[in-house]
Amino acid sequence: MRNEYDFSNAKRNPYAKKLKKQITINIDENTIDYFKVQAENSGIPYQTLINLYLSDCVTQKRELQLSWK
Secondary structure: OOOOOOOOOOOOOOOOHHHHOOOOHHHHHHHHHHHHHHHHHHHHOHHHHHHHHHHHHHHOOOOOOOOOO
């Protein structure tokens, strides 16, 4: 290992904004089952589908609309 490194020509990681963070989340069983069926039909893992759906909500700036009856 060198004592010093030259980073003057270094480039930023272009994927840094796309890094994922592992979390624990509680999701209803019927919701998970829905995405698992979608995963079978599309060939995309269900966790990836959930992430894609949530990412789309962020991109489209969807607002949560709740109505309690």
